[in-house]
Amino acid sequence: MYHNRLLLLGALCLAAVAAYLFTGVKGSLEFALMFRGKKLLALLLIGAAQGVAAVMFQTISGNRLLTPALMGFDALYVLILSAAVVVLGAPAYQQLDPGLLMLVNATLMSGAAVALFGLLLRKSAADMMRMLLTGVVLAVMLRSITGLLQRVIDPSEYAVVQAASYARFSRAETDLLGLSAALCLGALVLAWRMRHRLDVLALGPVAATSLGEPPLRGQRGALLLISILVAVSTALVGPVAFFGLLVSALTYLVLPTHRHAILLPGAALIAGLVLVGGQWALERVFAFATPLSVVVDFLGGLVFLLLLLKGVNR
Amino acid sequence: MSRPALGLLLLCLLFVGSLFVGATPLVPADLLTAEAWALIRDSRLPRAFAVVLSGAALAIAGQIMQLIARNRFVEPMTAGTGQSAMLGLLLVSLLMPGAEIGVKMALAALAALLGSLGFFAITRRLPPQEPLLVPLVGIVYGGVIGSTAVYIAFQIDLLQYLDIWMTGEFSGTMRGRYELLWVAGGVAALSYLVADQFSILGLGEAVSLNLGLNYRQVVLSGLVVISVVTGLTVVTVGAIPFVGLVVPNLVSRIAGDNLRRSLPLTAMAGAALVLASDIFARLVVHPFEVPVATVIGMIGAALFLWMLYGRGQHVS
Amino acid sequence: MIEVQDLSYRIGTARILDNVSLSLPRGGILALIGPNGAGKSTLLSLMARLLPLQQGRITVDDLEIGRCDDRDLAQCLAILPQSVQAASRLTVRDLVGFGRYPYHRGRPGATDRQLVEEGLALFDLLPLAERGLDTLSGGQRQRAFVAMTYVQDTDYLLLDEPLNNLDLAASRALMARLRDLADRKGRTIVIVLHDINFASAYADRVLVLKGGRLVADGPPEAVISSALIETVFETDARLHLVEGRPVVLV
Numbered sequence: 001m002y003h004n005r006l007l008l009l010g011a012l013c014l015a016a017v018a019a020y021l022f023t024g025v026k027g028s029l030e031f032a033l034m035f036r037g038k039k040l041l042a043l044l045l046i047g048a049a050q051g052v053a054a055v056m057f058q059t060i061s062g063n064r065l066l067t068p069a070l071m072g073f074d075a076l077y078v079l080i081l082s083a084a085v086v087v088l089g090a091p092a093y094q095q096l097d098p099g100l101l102m103l104v105n106a107t108l109m110s111g112a113a114v115a116l117f118g119l120l121l122r123k124s125a126a127d128m129m130r131m132l133l134t135g136v137v138l139a140v141m142l143r144s145i146t147g148l149l150q151r152v153i154d155p156s157e158y159a160v161v162q163a164a165s166y167a168r169f170s171r172a173e174t175d176l177l178g179l180s181a182a183l184c185l186g187a188l189v190l191a192w193r194m195r196h197r198l199d200v201l202a203l204g205p206v207a208a209t210s211l212g213e214p215p216l217r218g219q220r221g222a223l224l225l226i227s228i229l230v231a232v233s234t235a236l237v238g239p240v241a242f243f244g245l246l247v248s249a250l251t252y253l254v255l256p257t258h259r260h261a262i263l264l265p266g267a268a269l270i271a272g273l274v275l276v277g278g279q280w281a282l283e284r285v286f287a288f289a290t291p292l293s294v295v296v297d298f299l300g301g302l303v304f305l306l307l308l309l310k311g312v313n314r
Numbered sequence: 315m316s317r318p319a320l321g322l323l324l325l326c327l328l329f330v331g332s333l334f335v336g337a338t339p340l341v342p343a344d345l346l347t348a349e350a351w352a353l354i355r356d357s358r359l360p361r362a363f364a365v366v367l368s369g370a371a372l373a374i375a376g377q378i379m380q381l382i383a384r385n386r387f388v389e390p391m392t393a394g395t396g397q398s399a400m401l402g403l404l405l406v407s408l409l410m411p412g413a414e415i416g417v418k419m420a421l422a423a424l425a426a427l428l429g430s431l432g433f434f435a436i437t438r439r440l441p442p443q444e445p446l447l448v449p450l451v452g453i454v455y456g457g458v459i460g461s462t463a464v465y466i467a468f469q470i471d472l473l474q475y476l477d478i479w480m481t482g483e484f485s486g487t488m489r490g491r492y493e494l495l496w497v498a499g500g501v502a503a504l505s506y507l508v509a510d511q512f513s514i515l516g517l518g519e520a521v522s523l524n525l526g527l528n529y530r531q532v533v534l535s536g537l538v539v540i541s542v543v544t545g546l547t548v549v550t551v552g553a554i555p556f557v558g559l560v561v562p563n564l565v566s567r568i569a570g571d572n573l574r575r576s577l578p579l580t581a582m583a584g585a586a587l588v589l590a591s592d593i594f595a596r597l598v599v600h601p602f603e604v605p606v607a608t609v610i611g612m613i614g615a616a617l618f619l620w621m622l623y624g625r626g627q628h629v630s
Numbered sequence: 631m632i633e634v635q636d637l638s639y640r641i642g643t644a645r646i647l648d649n650v651s652l653s654l655p656r657g658g659i660l661a662l663i664g665p666n667g668a669g670k671s672t673l674l675s676l677m678a679r680l681l682p683l684q685q686g687r688i689t690v691d692d693l694e695i696g697r698c699d700d701r702d703l704a705q706c707l708a709i710l711p712q713s714v715q716a717a718s719r720l721t722v723r724d725l726v727g728f729g730r731y732p733y734h735r736g737r738p739g740a741t742d743r744q745l746v747e748e749g750l751a752l753f754d755l756l757p758l759a760e761r762g763l764d765t766l767s768g769g770q771r772q773r774a775f776v777a778m779t780y781v782q783d784t785d786y787l788l789l790d791e792p793l794n795n796l797d798l799a800a801s802r803a804l805m806a807r808l809r810d811l812a813d814r815k816g817r818t819i820v821i822v823l824h825d826i827n828f829a830s831a832y833a834d835r836v837l838v839l840k841g842g843r844l845v846a847d848g849p850p851e852a853v854i855s856s857a858l859i860e861t862v863f864e865t866d867a868r869l870h871l872v873e874g875r876p877v878v879l880v
Contacts, residue, residue: 065450065451065454066450070453070454070457130622133387133449133450133622134619134622134623136449136450136453137615137618137619137622138615138619140392140555140556140611140615141611141612141615141616141619143611144607144608144609144610144611144612144615145611145612147481147604147605147608147611148598148604148608148609148612151599151602151604151605151608152598152599152604241457241461242457242458242461295465297461297464297465301457301458301461301462302458
């Protein structure tokens with residue numbers, strides 16, 4: 001039904017990619033392409049991860065205002081990182097293989113997220129709001145603990161942690177690309193295979209149960225995938241508060257359907273378009289005045305308020 | 315001993331104890347020396363007063379906000395009031411850099427008021443059957459205003475100031491630098507005069523009107539108290555989360571919801587919580603210290619979760 | 631055949647169901663009646679595994695609730711819960727289409743589509759098929775959900791107070807359709823009703839619950855009596871026999 005729009009989005013995304021790669025090249029085209037190609041890949045991965053994670057999370061929580069970032073998924077990531085620096089010390093930490101670090105971090109985070117939310121789901125399956133509020137407060141707590149750790153360590157170590165606690169699209173960690181791409185694509189494939197189940201889960205727990213799709217199992221599976229996606233994205237650029245919200249809101253606007261077969265790729269394409277197009281505009285058109293993450297947060301926040309005022313909170 | 319007297323005793327002990335905690339060693343035996351008195355007069359005593367005043371005032375502001383919102387899970391610092399104060403302060407620093415501290419303060423409080431009005435304008439549209447949606451919206455609303463502030467601060471290179479305002483700490487408190495907090499404390503204390511009217515607000519607009527209350531006026535005066543307290547605290551010591559959230563909840567379990575009776579307890583408990591946290595903040599990495607906001611972020615969040623799950627069913 | 635053995639359910643210290651045992655053979659309409667808080671909805675929810683079993687055992691044909699595969703059960707038993715959340719962006723056709731999900735798991739075939747069209751036609755939903763659920767009236771939405779449950783094509787249909795949002799004509803139309811399903815397709819329909827007169831007019835068998843216990847069971851003419859109204863519902867409404875069936879005068 002909305003396949004034409006998906007195709008259009010794909011074309012726009014390709015156009016943004018081409019603009020990003022080929023405009024304003026000074027000197028060797030080959031070098032520029034290689035350098036930009038890595039960053040481009042990172043941006044596309046982050047976009048797909050954040051967009052798909054946000055849509056999935058909103059489906060299983062039945063709430064259009066919440067995203068993994070709001071629930072503290074990336075705060076958990078930064079905390080694990082800070083704890084590692086404190087425990088190992090900055091020199092030892094910097095010696096570690098970043099790929100290994102990311103794998104360990106992603107595993108710990110998925111484990112923690114599934115254990116935590118799994119427990120909450122068992123305890124208060126009917127009370128999604130309470131669970132979500134718990135997540136938001138836990139996020140504050142996690143950030144406070146991270147803050148405490150960061151004060152305890154000495155300034156040189158602090159610099160190491162700080163680099164990981166702020167989003168920076170322009171300096172994505174391209175070293176980790178191969179591993180990130182593998183993890184991310186794996187999770188995306190599994191998310192795609194869940195698309196029909198997500199359609200049914202979106203009907204609410206009662207209807208899903210009645211149709212033979214146990215909601216707890218589906219929620220747990222989705223949470224696992226969401227953790228992996230957020231871990232990858234956070235490892236690449238750091239936390240992005242409102243990006244997921246911006247993307248999911250745009251997705252529902254452009255693709256007003258309940259079918260995840262359309263929504264999931266749509267969200268990935270829109271996220272890619274926003275990131276690549278935005279980065280292109282900032283780098284080439286506005287000459288780097290403001291980091292993209294700040295602009296994205298600002299826009300995401302405005303979208304949130306608009307949604308709220310229009311009363312779209314289901 | 316009665317509960318209030320016991321609380322007062324605990325508070326006094328904490329207060330005196332806090333005078334002897336800090337980077338410069340000080341024990342009661344030193345009190346005979348003049349340097350010790352100078353240290354106490356210029357640094358330790360102002361700090362203790364600042365802590366007590368901001369703790370008490372924030373707890374009262376939280377209590378009033380909860381009554382107006384008719385929701386036990388909101389507080390000014392996380393629901394946009396604190397962030398609005400920062401935004402206002404930032405704009406003042408940008409547009410009128412030479413303004414006097416009093417003017418800055420007034421404009422910060424005004425921004426806080428506008429921010430709270432915005433919050434209540436949004437929450438009025440939320441479905442009443444979902445009480446937990448209100449604090450969620452508050453936190454995100456606060457986050458949005460906060461990120462606006464970050465955006466502006468980034469543009470004009472004031473990110474460092476914002477960082478200071480965002481994490482409350484008392485390490486810089488000295489004689490001559492904290493006195494505005496007395497105003498915050500005074501405004502919070504004034505609210506005791508209209509405590510009954512605030513109690514009635516908690517029963518809702520219909521009941522308030524039925525009892526002949528000028529609903530809008532009482533709500534507005536409550537918002538003024540919240541905004542002044544929040545604005546002044548942010549300007550002098552920075553944002554301290556969770557005090558306004560957990561203290562009124564804990565107190566209302568013990569003393570009920572009649573403010574005439576519970577407000578003094580709320581003030582005491584708020585002061586004691588911040589005082590204890592500040593002492594901890596000074597001791598944990600002695601002789602350095604961590605911001606009190608960080609300590610309260612952890613303790614407060616843990617208390618909040620306990621409220622939500624321990625007897626959470628009764629507080630919504 | 632649905633078999634319920636020694637079923638108890640409590641929330642906190644409150645006993646919602648207290649040692650209920652019953653067996654419902656295939657076919658016919660069975661009405662669950664009783665005063666507010668008698669445990670009717672809980673019983674229905676337990677049968678449909680919407681609530682976890684605490685004590686007792688329920689089997690639906692050869693499937694045991696709590697142990698059997700959810701998908702198998704979804705092909706055997708469908709429930710229409712009391713309050714249905716409407717996912718706003720669905721059209722009526724989408725919603726009814728979800729009734730076939732237990733069979734096709736997201737890949738509808740020709741038979742599935744045909745059954746959906748039949749369901750839409752049977753419940754007069756064809757003119758509304760492309761409308762969004764959020765644009766419908768309460769009664770129309772209710773009809774769409776009933777149609778979805780119908781399309782699920784199960785032997786057992788559980789409905790929790792389906793007449794809640796319906797006016798007299800719509801209520802009678804719905805009950806007549808259910809009657810038809812029971813008579814001509816041999817479906818077994820378990821329905822929670824508030825209005826005793828509807829139970830007496832359409833049900834083959836009436837189960838009366840009070841305080842979590844089964845207090846009466848039998849055909850409506852035998853069960854619904856002045857004594858029942860007085861002892862179970864604790865009110866003194868009078869009862870008349872009209873054309874051979876009991877009618878409560880409110």
